[in-house]
Amino acid sequence: MQSLKQQWFGNVRGDILSGIVVALALIPEAIAFSIIAGVDPMVGLYASFTMAIIIAFAGGRPGMISAATGAMALVMVPLVRDYGLQYLFAATILTGIIQILFGVLKIAKLMKFIPNAVMIGFVNSLAILIFMAQVPHFIGISTMTYIFVGITLLLVYTLPRFIKAIPAPLIAIVVLTSIAIYSGVDLRTIGDLGSITQSLPSFLIPDVPFNFETLKIIFPFSISLAIVGLVESLLTSQIVDDMTGTESNKNREARGQGIANIVTGFFGGMAGCAMIGQSVINVKSGGRGRLSTLIAGLFLIFLIMVLGDLVVKIPMPVLVGIMIMVSVGTFDWSSFKYLVKAPRTDVIVMLTTVVIVVWTHDLSKGVITGVILSAIFFVVKIATVKIHQDNNRFIVEGQLFFASTDAFVDYFKSADIKDSSIQIDFSNSRIWDDSAVGALVKVEDLLREKGIQVEVIELDAPSKKIISKLQGMSSSH
Amino acid sequence: MYKHILLAADGSENALRAAKEAIKIASCNKEAVIEVIYVADFEKAKSEVLHSTSSEALNLERRQKISKIEQLLRESNISYKVKILHGTPGPEIVKYANEQQVELVVIGSRGLNGLQEMVLGSVSHKVMKRVNCPALIVK
Numbered sequence: 001m002q003s004l005k006q007q008w009f010g011n012v013r014g015d016i017l018s019g020i021v022v023a024l025a026l027i028p029e030a031i032a033f034s035i036i037a038g039v040d041p042m043v044g045l046y047a048s049f050t051m052a053i054i055i056a057f058a059g060g061r062p063g064m065i066s067a068a069t070g071a072m073a074l075v076m077v078p079l080v081r082d083y084g085l086q087y088l089f090a091a092t093i094l095t096g097i098i099q100i101l102f103g104v105l106k107i108a109k110l111m112k113f114i115p116n117a118v119m120i121g122f123v124n125s126l127a128i129l130i131f132m133a134q135v136p137h138f139i140g141i142s143t144m145t146y147i148f149v150g151i152t153l154l155l156v157y158t159l160p161r162f163i164k165a166i167p168a169p170l171i172a173i174v175v176l177t178s179i180a181i182y183s184g185v186d187l188r189t190i191g192d193l194g195s196i197t198q199s200l201p202s203f204l205i206p207d208v209p210f211n212f213e214t215l216k217i218i219f220p221f222s223i224s225l226a227i228v229g230l231v232e233s234l235l236t237s238q239i240v241d242d243m244t245g246t247e248s249n250k251n252r253e254a255r256g257q258g259i260a261n262i263v264t265g266f267f268g269g270m271a272g273c274a275m276i277g278q279s280v281i282n283v284k285s286g287g288r289g290r291l292s293t294l295i296a297g298l299f300l301i302f303l304i305m306v307l308g309d310l311v312v313k314i315p316m317p318v319l320v321g322i323m324i325m326v327s328v329g330t331f332d333w334s335s336f337k338y339l340v341k342a343p344r345t346d347v348i349v350m351l352t353t354v355v356i357v358v359w360t361h362d363l364s365k366g367v368i369t370g371v372i373l374s375a376i377f378f379v380v381k382i383a384t385v386k387i388h389q390d391n392n393r394f395i396v397e398g399q400l401f402f403a404s405t406d407a408f409v410d411y412f413k414s415a416d417i418k419d420s421s422i423q424i425d426f427s428n429s430r431i432w433d434d435s436a437v438g439a440l441v442k443v444e445d446l447l448r449e450k451g452i453q454v455e456v457i458e459l460d461a462p463s464k465k466i467i468s469k470l471q472g473m474s475s476s477h
Numbered sequence: 478m479y480k481h482i483l484l485a486a487d488g489s490e491n492a493l494r495a496a497k498e499a500i501k502i503a504s505c506n507k508e509a510v511i512e513v514i515y516v517a518d519f520e521k522a523k524s525e526v527l528h529s530t531s532s533e534a535l536n537l538e539r540r541q542k543i544s545k546i547e548q549l550l551r552e553s554n555i556s557y558k559v560k561i562l563h564g565t566p567g568p569e570i571v572k573y574a575n576e577q578q579v580e581l582v583v584i585g586s587r588g589l590n591g592l593q594e595m596v597l598g599s600v601s602h603k604v605m606k607r608v609n610c611p612a613l614i615v616k
Contacts, residue, residue, distance in 0.1 A: 112531075120527050235526070242532065243522045245563050276523060284519055284565075334524045 018287030019295025044068035047269030052297030054260035060252030092265030099258030118370035121353025127331035152321025191312030229273035401432035405439035421453035431463035488542030491585025567603035
């Protein structure tokens, strides 16, 4: 890993430029995710500011961008709706505390246990939910709304072919907001959904009763937020690791996300995490170091302080168009090939993850279900034991453990053995646990009752070890 | 003759043909080294990470794309190196070739990208225009 100095100042020019690009690209998303969560745009903007600044110092993956995100916004919708903003701040702080614990307990290592199928399901359901969240803002409002959404999409997809330095969404916003203002068309604006305060965030203590009742309300949300935030952050860090050909510290990142969320909660922001899209933009724009994340946060708040008045005039259809682009970019389009090519069980896990998330609107529930389901599939897969007979030798194929012992015992129960002595060959198998040892004893007893001599052969060292450990006192033959 | 030859590979048939030409040229000089580079495209990073079980598996997957070329090089007894770069293929090849001051760049005329085939290998076009050394584009 690079030295700290290298992480900060190894790429000053590239980091400053890319940080500015990211700040520009962050504004529409931070606002849109605030609207999804049902809070004022400032809550998402402040969160993006504090998340980026703190992560620049505390994160484990230089060059990765953290801010207010769609995945987190979706989780907090019911909390904001039923209990209000102050509970969201409290939940954000608790999310941070849980994430720090995850980091200390080295939970990041457990990420290895989240299979690809679940990850693919995660990004796909996130994309679907971001898209669904846009629907109420453009379906059946007015013809002009459709037209503006259409033009926005046209601009964001064609402009990058000609203009590479400035993010296309920003150009679309500037051009279409000007057109909307000067032509005076009747469109809903961001101002209709919330207000912009042109000031720095200030320290606050969430105005909630500090009792068990509050904890009971926020804890389930904080757990969900903590899981979702870490899943997306660690996935993003893998992507940035790959793009930059460098390594990162996953446990430090988990801790960093926690610290960033605690600070964010105390400064009136909503819980956030790393963003795949923005981090990719950052690396593509030349960002590599911590400085790029810091500049992104600083430039974002500078823009809000200077341009706050104009931001509220952005028409909603333009923001909707940009978010449709974000959801299309989030979706994993190679999933369709995956549906055909991947093992059937992986496909089921992926689709289940998507269905659970779209149904519950909670990404953490999808991830947990997906992980459990794939664990079950994995056990079923390796729990297949086959036995085939070669004269008086019975060759066992597959792992013998608690989930596979039934098949092993049943085979010998029903087998019609004519020989007076047989061998059970374990060269292609292994005895894993007490169930397996028990099953072996059971089979030996069973056969002995029928008057058949049993010899167990070709056990490997670990199998012998567990047998002698569990069966030390009684030798079977 | 050329000593330091850069061969840009992406796993396509064209790249394989380019490799054969590179080998012909390298055979003229006993000291010649062919440097095979494969650019992991930024655009595909997200999807590749999502679909691979680990970074080691992903690295193996990329190495497999140039395994045929490696085999050819071994069979022809040419000394070679393999380098996996990350970025946008065209500019990344150019940057690397210029930084390393290679003497010759060999590249297939068209890559794997189906869409870009219509615009006649935009990567090879870019490389041709911007490298500071001679470039050989193989049909």
